[in-house]
Amino acid sequence: MTSTSSHKSASISWPAPAKLNLFLHVTGQRADGYHELQTLFQFIDHCDYLDFHITDTPDLVLHSNISDSVADSDNLILKAAKSLQRYAQYEGGAHIWLDKLLPMGGGLGGGSSDAATTLVALNALWKTNLSPSKLAEIGLTLGADVPVFINGLSAFAEGVGEKLITVEPTESWYLVIVPDVHVSTKDIFQDPDLPRNTPKVDINTLMTRKWTNDCQKLVTTRHPQVANALSWLVEYAPSRMTGTGACVFGEFTHSQQALDALAELPADMRGFVAKGMNKSPLQIRLEQL
Numbered sequence: 426m427t428s429t430s431s432h433k434s435a436s437i438s439w440p441a442p443a444k445l446n447l448f449l450h451v452t453g454q455r456a457d458g459y460h461e462l463q464t465l466f467q468f469i470d471h472c473d474y475l476d477f478h479i480t481d482t483p484d485l486v487l488h489s490n491i492s493d494s495v496a497d498s499d500n501l502i503l504k505a506a507k508s509l510q511r512y513a514q515y516e517g518g519a520h521i522w523l524d525k526l527l528p529m530g531g532g533l534g535g536g537s538s539d540a541a542t543t544l545v546a547l548n549a550l551w552k553t554n555l556s557p558s559k560l561a562e563i564g565l566t567l568g569a570d571v572p573v574f575i576n577g578l579s580a581f582a583e584g585v586g587e588k589l590i591t592v593e594p595t596e597s598w599y600l601v602i603v604p605d606v607h608v609s610t611k612d613i614f615q616d617p618d619l620p621r622n623t624p625k626v627d628i629n630t631l632m633t634r635k636w637t638n639d640c641q642k643l644v645t646t647r648h649p650q651v652a653n654a655l656s657w658l659v660e661y662a663p664s665r666m667t668g669t670g671a672c673v674f675g676e677f678t679h680s681q682q683a684l685d686a687l688a689e690l691p692a693d694m695r696g697f698v699a700k701g702m703n704k705s706p707l708q709i710r711l712e713q714l
């Protein structure tokens with residue numbers, strides 16, 4: 426059930442941060458059609474926020490500012506809450522408030538992050554006490570990016586994104602541009618022009634190699650808005666796309682450099698400055714309980 430009510434519980438919000446794919450390689454395709462990836466995930470301090478009010482009755486109710494664009498039956502927050510309730514055979518429920526601040530479908534992983542925050546927060550509030558690895562297993566059924574958000578640490582990922590090794594890339598400052606276009610992950614992975622056989626890289630070479638995104642060429646060819654954003658951004662910093670797009674990010678050493686570039690952003694582009702974080706804001710919130 427969705428309500429557009431603006432009423433919020435008094436509890437302190439739980440963050441659901443965005444991620445960047447600092448690089449993204451497509452290394453193969455599985456028999457079920459899914460693609461094998463190698464990627465480097467880092468969180469940024471730009472988040473959605475969720476509030477939870479637990480109830481004795483089993484209803485799960487979502488109050489959100491995206492109820493017009495995402496139906497309840499599709500919303501990963503309700504799917505996550507239902508999965509946990511079912512797995513743990515929990516008899517109560519929850520009212521959940523979502524303050525959606527992250528752009529949707531931009532390769533920042535907001536939907537997966539909302540799902541991860543729901544699993545982590547309700548596991549704590551319902552006292553269902555599932556281990557992080559069990560939560561990640563439940564999360565993986567909702568989206569390939571959910572496990573890294575549950576794990577809460579920057580990671581080199583393989584498989585479809587579920588095999589995680591913790592790494593600590595530099596916590597740079599990023600100028601993220603949000604092109605005004607929706608890129609369908611499914612369409613990109615179905616396109617015959619997507620390169621699918623990048624040789625696997627060795628974890629020991631990660632930090633010294635040039636970071637690239639195998640989906641970028643295809644997405645910029647299909648979507649001039651993404652190409653325009655990148656050609657503007659590369660004048661200021663090393664830049665590339667996150668996930669299957671559409672967002673692109675430039676990497677800066679100091680916040681002021683990123684803010685100076687943001688101040689020059691053409692009027693027809695939208696963007697924000699964020700800090701890379703190797704420990705996610707969700708993990709930090711959890712440790713404060």
Ligand SMILES: C[C@@](CO)(OP(=O)(O)O)[C@H](O)COP(=O)(O)OP(=O)(O)OC[C@H]1O[C@@H](n2ccc(N)nc2=O)[C@H](O)[C@@H]1O
Nearest residue numbers: 458459460532533534568569570585610611614668669670
């Ligand atoms: C590419 C990545 C990298 O972080 O990010 P996003 O750009 O979505 O954030 C993710 O792995 C996205 O994973 P996930 O969020 O589960 O993808 P979905 O939107 O569910 O995938 C839509 C469709 O894309 C295809 N797909 C997705 C992931 C993958 N490794 N191989 C695929 O072939 C499948 O056909 C799937 O049905």
Ligand SMILES: Nc1ncnc2c1ncn2[C@@H]1O[C@H](COP(=O)(O)OP(=O)(O)O)[C@@H](O)[C@H]1O
Nearest residue numbers: 499500501529530531532533534535536537539
């Ligand atoms: N809570 C949610 N927040 C955002 N998108 C959601 C949510 N639940 C389901 N979705 C669906 O997931 C799609 C992908 O969302 P998102 O995770 O923001 O992008 P991406 O996978 O490109 O990083 C959205 O277009 C939307 O249809």
